[in-house]
Amino acid sequence: MPEIDEDAFVMPDAWRAHLHPCRGGAPGPPVEPDPGAAEAVRGFTEEARDALHHLLDAEQSHRDLVESARAHLDGAPDPRGAGVIAAVVAAESGMIDDIFASVDRLGATWKFADAWIAEHGLGFAAAATAELGRVIVDGYTYRGRQPWRHLRAYRPGEEEPPVDKVRHCLHLVAKRVRASLAAAGERDYREAVEALAHCRRDGAQRLIASYLAPTRLDWSDELCASLPGEPSHGELMLLLPAIGSLEQLELLERLDHVDLSPRTWTPDPLYTVVEAVGSAMAPRIAAAYDDGDHFIAQQAQVLAALPTDEAFGLLLARLDKPQMHAAVQEAARRFPARALRLLGDAAVQRTASYATRLLRRHVRAHPALTAALLPGLPADVRRAVETAGEGWAEEAPPEALPLLLADPPWTREGVHVKFMIVRGLKAPNEPETAWEPGEWEEWSSSQNVMKRVIANDGTDALPAALELALSEPATATELLLPLCDARVAALMAESLDRRPWLHPVVEGWFQRHAFAAARALIPAALGKAGRQRREAEAALRFLASNGHRDDVTDAARAHRSKAAAALEALLATNVLNVLPETMPEIDPFVDPHLLPQVFLRDGRGALPGEAAGHIITMLALSKPDHAYPGIDVVKETCDPASLAAFAWGLFEQYGFAGRSGGPGDDAWVLNALGLLGDNDTVRRLAPLIRTWPGAGGHHLAVAGLDALVAIGTDIALTHLNGIARNVRYKGLKAKAQQRIAALAADRGLSPERLVRDLGLDGTGPRRFTVGLDERLKP
16 A cells, blocks of 8 residues: 555545635636537627616616626627626526526526636636626615616625625636636736736725635735625635635634634635645634534534644544544544554543544554554553454444445435336226135135125125225234235235234235236336335235236236336336435434444444444435335344434434424434334333423324334333323323224224233233332332
8 A cells, every 4th residue: 555645635526516726726626618608698698688778777877887888788898897797697587587597597697707708818707707796786676676776886895685696696707717717827817817906996806806816815915904894704705715824814813803603614615715724724623513503524524634633633522523433534544544543542531432443443444554553652552552442342344234234225326216107007996706725615604704795795795895804904804815806905005014913814815816916006006106106016026026926917918018117127126226316314413423333133243333324314214104125124134222222322313302393304213213112212212202292392292102103012002001091191192092092903902902902901910119218118
């Protein structure tokens, strides 16, 4: 492995898309001129011609802006006039009725930069950008164009108009021109800087000139020393990328009227200032991380890229905070020798802490480096390295994990599946019977009245049998075994998906009616997305994987060839690759490295943090009535108790214990308790359910009831019944009673019988432990 210079800053490639490049610095994204920009700008200008002439004719409009714009329209190239025209086009974009067309037009105003460069040169484009920064198109509001609208000069520090599309256009154009200047030849750059030197008449233009030519440190020195007032957010986003030295940043920090709050350090200015100032940014980034709630992942990753002990130490001091484990791992990859030394020192200072876990991983990844550096480490650090990881289970290697946890489909390109919808398919309305040998004779003489009716009346008895199965699924579903139509097939598909205790009966029914069931379910399986499609798909996959692939294929052909092709694609698809078009966003404050470790069932160690993060994604993909299929893989692979602890840790990271109101977008976290929880989860969750309504959390409590139902153990149902009987909140009590009744109906029992059969009524022998104080009082 080549030797790494651990004192050199190397900009991560991921930063370049956000970078405002500086001449002589790290390159940003390649600037490819748009050959159609000039034509597009002529079209924009023509569409805005009426609005433009109205503004030029307005008495209040500034004469210098008007005269320059008229000159440029008349064919005499004028940077100020070009800036005015761009400003008016931007203002008019907000008046387009179609919101998408409006956004597209404003977003395309960067083309002014390419048009100016192509037709008049880089110096003209730089000067026009500086002039654009002086223009305010007044009189454009949320209510539309006002009669008094006019052109005027922008005053630095003034409050930006409520509808100011011009500032947005300025930022797009300026970033494009700055990138072109950074990549320009020496002669073109020198001419552009000279053109800018004549466009520094006021504070607005001095700001833009410094932004476009950050190599002119004298300009940015003057700018930082003479800011007239508090910069607006838009001005700050131009000011920060203009900084060229630590001294300039320190000067801004001393100014009371410059707000460098955590929200200031978004990726664009952050990456650009780090390139200019270097590692001196480390404590500032750490402070922004500590005080902020935005961009904490990016801020942590910036610290990971800085090649100093200080930056690495700031990461280690925050290992109990979100995003920091991933950042330390990235820093360790960049600076392995520094990581070994400082992780070892952190492990000494924080025995059995997160640092020891990271140190173990690092030692395993770099055995040769560890052997080479170990003798030179202090004795206590050396011992920490040698005993790294005590108190943490060893992480399993990637080859020990199922592919879903090592390389899930949402991390790969081109695996997302979007199923075809075949419209116009109808399920046949042709009820039929199918009897096993000797079964009809048995049913015709059965003690069960309904069985005798079905044997005697055949499909005429189907409506009554179906109604009975719907009301008493546990005891009456078997009555449907010899019967089939579209309604019965839909019920069996639902039971296959949602009632595991009925699987022996349901699977037997599908084996008996394979072709007819497939033909009845194919319209739903190829129909619109939703529960019915999902259940039908699962039933067809069950048939295909249990010896009835030909029956399913023949049933599809019985509809039409397009259905057969679509069904073949459906059956060939891995269900794990069926993902939503938009993946769920996980709160950046949720860090899998800070959750309890998840262990493999076979004793081969714990999941790495990245794999644990994939479990969080699967939980976020899951719905109350349908878990992402990968959850089954997780349950088969991982230790149940550790999964339950992991889910509870996730619940705690989201702060549900102290919440009020409803779960909102985070409802999946409560659903996760139902998917992975155990009796310990129940004992922790039930007391919260009882107290949430008192804090305005009725909807939270109801979601908690559903988690108890999903866990489904006797302990869970005992607590559910306790809430149904004696919680103080009537609304919650009623919801709990409804769930007890639904569980009883699914099992063909009355609520009282369910409670009695599960021992939830308090009868029978019990053992209690009573503690007494020194006065013998309990």
